[in-house]
Structures are given as C-alpha cells and as structure tokens.
Amino acid sequence: MSDAGGHAGSCTYRRRRRRGLATSALLAKHGVRSLLVEKRREIFIYPKARNLSFRSLEILRRLGLGDEMHAVAEHVSDLVVKPMLNSAEEEPAWTSTPFSPLRRTEPEPSAQYLPQSRLEPMLVRETRQHGNEVRYGTELPSFEQDDEGVAAVVRERDSGATETIRADYLVAADGVHSPVRDSLAITTSGYGAVPIFVVFIYFKAPWRKFVPQLGDGDGVQVKNADADGIFLVVEGDFGIFITTYFPTKVKLPSSSLGSGARRYSPRQSASRSTWRSSTSPRGSRTSA
Structure with missing residues (x-):
C-alpha cells in the first residue's frame, strides 16, 4: 500500500x-x-x-x-548512602x-x-x-x-x-x-499523576575523586538536613544528580530547566518529569 x-x-x-x-x-x-x-x-x-x-x-x-x-x-x-558526597562514612543502600x-x-x-x-x-x-x-x-x-x-x-x-x-x-x-x-x-487506570516532580541535573565536574570505588552506573545517595538526592556515575566526570520536589511547595527557576546539558556541557541543566501509572x-x- x-x-x-x-x-x-x-x-x-x-x-x-x-x-x-x-x-x-x-x-x-x-x-x-x-x-x-x-x-x-x-x-x-x-x-x-x-x-x-x-x-x-x-x-x-x-x-x-x-x-x-x-x-x-x-x-x-550499586548504591551507597552518605551524609555528604565527600564524607568518609558510607553504608550500602541495600543488601540484596x-x-x-x-x-x-x-x-x-x-x-x-x-x-x-x-x-x-x-x-x-x-x-x-x-x-x-x-x-x-x-x-x-x-x-x-x-x-x-x-x-x-x-x-x-x-x-x-x-x-x-x-x-x-x-x-x-x-x-x-x-x-x-x-x-x-x-484511557489508563490507576492513581493517576503523582504530585511529585523528579529533577535530573546533568553536569560535568571532577567529583569522582570523592567516590573512586564506584563504577559506571553506580550511585551515591546523599541524605542530610539540606539535601536528599542521588548522584549517578555516568562516564568520567560526567554525572547526574536526581532529586524530587513538590511543585506546590517549591518553584524551580525556569533558567535551570533548559536543554544546555547536551554534549556533556559543564553548565548545569535539569529536566522535569511526572510519574504516572497506567494499564494496557x-x-x-x-x-x-
């Protein structure tokens, strides 16, 4: 045809x-x-x-x-949990x-x-x-x-x-x-849109020196009073920081949501996505 x-x-x-x-x-x-x-x-x-x-x-x-x-x-x-990225203290996020x-x-x-x-x-x-x-x-x-x-x-x-x-x-x-x-x-069925945004910040910086034991794909969950998110190792100095926020409580500046992270740009950039359940x-x- x-x-x-x-x-x-x-x-x-x-x-x-x-x-x-x-x-x-x-x-x-x-x-x-x-x-x-x-x-x-x-x-x-x-x-x-x-x-x-x-x-x-x-x-x-x-x-x-x-x-x-x-x-x-x-x-x-793999994923480990640390109070700060440069902290000596760490523990595994899961055992199995x-x-x-x-x-x-x-x-x-x-x-x-x-x-x-x-x-x-x-x-x-x-x-x-x-x-x-x-x-x-x-x-x-x-x-x-x-x-x-x-x-x-x-x-x-x-x-x-x-x-x-x-x-x-x-x-x-x-x-x-x-x-x-x-x-x-x-249509889909289920809870619908979850009122939480997941923010991905792509960056390039010499941060691997703080977690030299982690390989590509591994992550570090940083959890303290000021921050709660996950750093992911990608390749070399290229990394991703993932965190969540509630749009009803915090408004991200629009300048941080551009597409400037293409080709491993050193400039930080973030994108937002909303998780939503669905059925076939x-x-x-x-x-x-």
Missing part, C-alpha cells in the same frame, strides 16, 4: 525510549517491515533506564545480541536485590547495567541490518485509521517536509503520556 508522496509499510512506530526500538528489531527479525520515527535528532546520550532484568536479557539474546550485550554490560548498579535468588537458576545474570545510551545503538543497527527504517528528527503530527489500516503523516523537524505513509498498523511506543493513545480516547489499552489497529 502507498500514497502520493508516501510509501508502504506493515507497521509504523511513534517511539519513546527503547521499547519501540526493541519491538522494531524483533519484528525485523521475523521479516515484518516497519518504519520507526523518533523526535530526537540523535541517539540518546544519557544513561536512562539503566538496568535490564533477566527477561530483557533473554529477549536480547534471542535477537542475537547476547555476546555484544555482555561485552558492554556491567554488574547491576529482588532477583538475587534467581542467580543460581537463570542462564542470564539476574540484572545488568546496560543503559539506553549503550543499548540504543545496538537496536538501531540490528533493525537497519534487517532492512527496516529508523528516522531520527521526525515527528508524527497526525494519523487516520480505517478498515484497511493506518495513514500516518510524518514530518522532518529540520526541513518541515511531510509525507503520508500507509501501514497495516501503528504502534504507539511513546510512553504513558502517549498523544496517539489520547487521540483515540484510550484495549485492542485497535493502533496499538499503544
């Missing part, structure tokens, strides 16, 4: 994070054509979604990524993990540190090697579905050029705040 100025595909994706890429790679392995569109202009450089469980590791192994995955994956992220009893029975480790910044390039390459397309810097402004499938309009962010793509299905792998799901009036939506030609 195709339209003027467009082309055909079995599935079109609007993705967020690695779920869409994993789905695309799995379908590609089984010969299902797809186009994945990603609003970001480049592969993710920050280590979000840091640890993979044994089930995720099994799926990646079935994709043929087992050896490559284990070559870059590390132990499950939920998957610890499985270590003797599973062929894969119970969990490994393999963040999105390391996994995404693998999945992109795997998808493209099977002939499927991944487009960065591309948006999905609108779509329509009918008895024959879905007509999706995609737009390049830089040029503004648009095209219409006919596909059998549209997979909305764009998170809990999915505009695709909202446009279809597919009902069946449709558009799957969220």
Whole structure:
C-alpha cells in the first residue's frame, strides 16, 4: 500500500525510549517491515533506564545480541548512602536485590547495567541490518485509521517536509503520556499523576575523586538536613544528580530547566518529569 508522496509499510512506530526500538528489531527479525520515527535528532546520550532484568536479557539474546550485550554490560548498579558526597562514612543502600535468588537458576545474570545510551545503538543497527527504517528528527503530527489500516503523516523537524505513509498498523511506543493513545480516547487506570516532580541535573565536574570505588552506573545517595538526592556515575566526570520536589511547595527557576546539558556541557541543566501509572489499552489497529 502507498500514497502520493508516501510509501508502504506493515507497521509504523511513534517511539519513546527503547521499547519501540526493541519491538522494531524483533519484528525485523521475523521479516515484518516497519518504519520507526523518533523526535530526537540523535541517539540518546544519557544513561536512562539503566538496568535490564533477566527477561530483557533473554529477549536480547534471542535477537542475537547476547555476546555484544555482555561485552558492554556491567554488574547491576550499586548504591551507597552518605551524609555528604565527600564524607568518609558510607553504608550500602541495600543488601540484596529482588532477583538475587534467581542467580543460581537463570542462564542470564539476574540484572545488568546496560543503559539506553549503550543499548540504543545496538537496536538501531540490528533493525537497519534487517532492512527496516529508523528516522531520527521526525515527528508524527497526525494519523487516520480505517478498515484497511493506518495513514500516518510524518514530518522532518529540520526541513518541515511531510509525507503520508500507509501501514497495516501503528504502534504507539511513546510512553504513558502517549498523544496517539489520547487521540483515540484510550484511557489508563490507576492513581493517576503523582504530585511529585523528579529533577535530573546533568553536569560535568571532577567529583569522582570523592567516590573512586564506584563504577559506571553506580550511585551515591546523599541524605542530610539540606539535601536528599542521588548522584549517578555516568562516564568520567560526567554525572547526574536526581532529586524530587513538590511543585506546590517549591518553584524551580525556569533558567535551570533548559536543554544546555547536551554534549556533556559543564553548565548545569535539569529536566522535569511526572510519574504516572497506567494499564494496557484495549485492542485497535493502533496499538499503544
């Protein structure tokens, strides 16, 4: 199927994070054509979604990524608690993990540190090697579905050029705040939006000297009367500080919420996100 100025595909994706890429790679392995569109202009450089469980590791192994995955994956992220970052006093944040009893029975480790910044390039390459397309810097402004499938309009962010793509299905792998799901009036259930914001501050500074024993992906929870948050080791001097705040009690200055942290800028920058629970939506030609 195709339209003027467009082309055909079995599935079109609007993705967020690695779920869409994993789905695309799995379908590609089984010969299902797809186009994945990603609003970001480049592969993710920050280590979000840091640890993979044994089930995720099994799926990646079935994709043929087992050896490559284990070559870059590390132990499950560790976390210690300290009153101050430069304090000599520290204690482990936990003594065991939920998957610890499985270590003797599973062929894969119970969990490994393999963040999105390391996994995404693998999945992109795997998808493209099977002939499927991944487009960065591309948006999905609108779509329509009918008895024959879905007509999706995609737009390049830089040029503004648009095209219409006919596909059998549209997979909305764009998170809990999915505009695709909202446009279809597919609701979620649960508590709803939690009134707490999680702030991520990306920075570059010579701070690793205070925690030389920690490896990439490990963290330090600093907990005292003035601060309560977690420093995460990323790579070299690049780090992340994560903390929470209640918007009804504290208002962050807008200048601290820019996007200046790209490419490991030494300038501090933060982004905010609200956690919200959801359930799987009902069946449709558009799957969220």
